Amino acid sequence: ALCLWANTGIPSVSLQSETTSIKPQVMQQLKDRFKKVYILYDNDFKNEAETGQNPGREAAKSIAKTFDIIQIEIPSSYKAKDSSDLYKQYGKDIFLRVLKQIIK
Numbered sequence: 001a002l003c004l005w006a007n008t009g010i011p012s013v014s015l016q017s018e019t020t021s022i023k024p025q026v027m028q029q030l031k032d033r034f035k036k037v038y039i040l041y042d043n044d045f046k047n048e049a050e051t052g053q054n055p056g057r058e059a060a061k062s063i064a065k066t067f068d069i070i071q072i073e074i075p076s077s078y079k080a081k082d083s084s085d086l087y088k089q090y091g092k093d094i095f096l097r098v099l100k101q102i103i104k
Helices: 002-008 024-033 045-051 055-067 083-090 092-102
Strands: 038-040 070-072
Touching: 002 083, 002 092, 024 055, 038 055, 055 070, 083 092
Parallel strands: 038 070
Antiparallel strands: none
């Protein structure tokens, strides 16, 4: 969340883990406050290649459906599980370009 906010100016929050639930009233406060609310969990592409499962994607999909918010994900082609990995591997310009592509 810090990497996103610091480099894009987009307010971001982070749950303690992908297995942590968000209270409905907290989500409603976010939805009342912002025009769009996105969920960006890890793209567990390595796990998916090994086991066929992508826990980050599935958890985000569930939350997006439950709260009617927009799920986004770092494309697997970048081999970066999250935004901070993307920034570290490719630098700020690519980071910003990818974020603009997935936040439409």
